[in-house]
Amino acid sequence: MPPAPNLPCACHSGIKYKRCCRMAHRGMRVETPEALMRSRYSAFALGLASYVMDSTHPEGPSHEGDSSAWERSILEFSRETAFTGLEILDASEEGEEASVSFRATLRQGAKDVSFTERSRFLRHEGRWLYHSGVLS
Ligand SMILES: [Zn+2]
DSSP states (O other), X not given: OOOOTTSXXXXXXXSBGGGTHHHHHTTOOOOSHHHHHHHHHHHHHHTOHHHHHHTBOTTSTTOOSOHHHHHHHHHHHHHHOEEEEEEEEEEEEEXXXXXXXXXXXXXXXXXXXXXXXXXXXXXXXXXXXXXXXXXX
């Protein structure tokens, strides 16, 4: 079911979904790596597996050749996880490369599975894609 356009966006921006990540999820080009990061977080939260896969760099370590297995694992993660918070700590870009540090607050049942990551984004054929991330 598509998310309600007038509800606050699942990336916790405080903005309505229709004015936030929905544009990216509908295929509009994302201007900044930070916006891409947000739209990937909300795509995980909403179970938009194809968006997660399409915004992953084909040469990145999390890109999987078997797209149906990859899709299943994204959907499973999405179903099992409550996406309760996102905080962008730092974002910078230089040329065709960018990095975004963030704190994702996540819960699986009673378990806190939050993490802090520094993600690397690369511009690929004119659009930003997630390449890889390092936990910190
Ligand atoms: Zn959003």
